[in-house]
Amino acid sequence: MCVTYMGLQNTSSDCATDTTEESRTARGWLGALPSGASIEAASFWLAVSLPVPTVLLLASGVSTLYELAAVSGLLVANLLAFYLGREYSTDDR
Secondary structure (H helix, E strand, O other): OOEEEEEEEEOOOHOOOOOHHHHHHHHHHHHHHOOHHHHHHHHHHHHOOOOOHHHHHHHHHOOOOOHHHHHHHHHHHHHHHHHHHHOOOOOOO
């Protein structure tokens, strides 16, 4: 099995031919993760669209603790989406 320790990868010959079930499963799992560009794009468009439900909820009036929690959650999600999608651009795609 090929092992990485503190950023240093084992360079022995068994690393080049590491076909154990564990390594195939890990590579398959990592391949299923979205790329950074798709996360940026989704975050950007989420940041663009999240103000709509936030404004609608604020316009209807925040009178309960649940509504306050919903508005707060939407604002936090919007800030997080702005942060993650801040470098999204369609020019270089």
